[in-house]
Amino acid sequence: MTDTNNNEATADEIVERNFADRTPEDQEAFLTQTWCNACQAVDLGMVEPKEYELNGVIIVEGKCAKCGEVSLTEVADESTDGEWEDER
Secondary structure (H helix, E strand, O other), rough: OOOOOOOOOOOOOOOOOOHHHHHHHHHHHHHHHOEEOOOOOEHHHHHHEEEEEEOOEEEEEEEEEOOOOOEEEEEOOOOOOOOOOOOO
């Protein structure tokens, strides 16, 4: 028999976060320092931001200010910010 009352988080569980809790400087950086895969261009801007955690990774998701396609930014962990895998 399968236990259907499993309270453990699934691997793909999204945990909502509040983008507005970030400092105004951080918000501005996330909304302006962007990359759009559809436009293939940098710093076009992001609108309608929402923040969440997925599988331990914090993500800011919004829409490209130019074309409206989804734009995702993975938030770097401050403890490893600027450190590349091959530099360890």
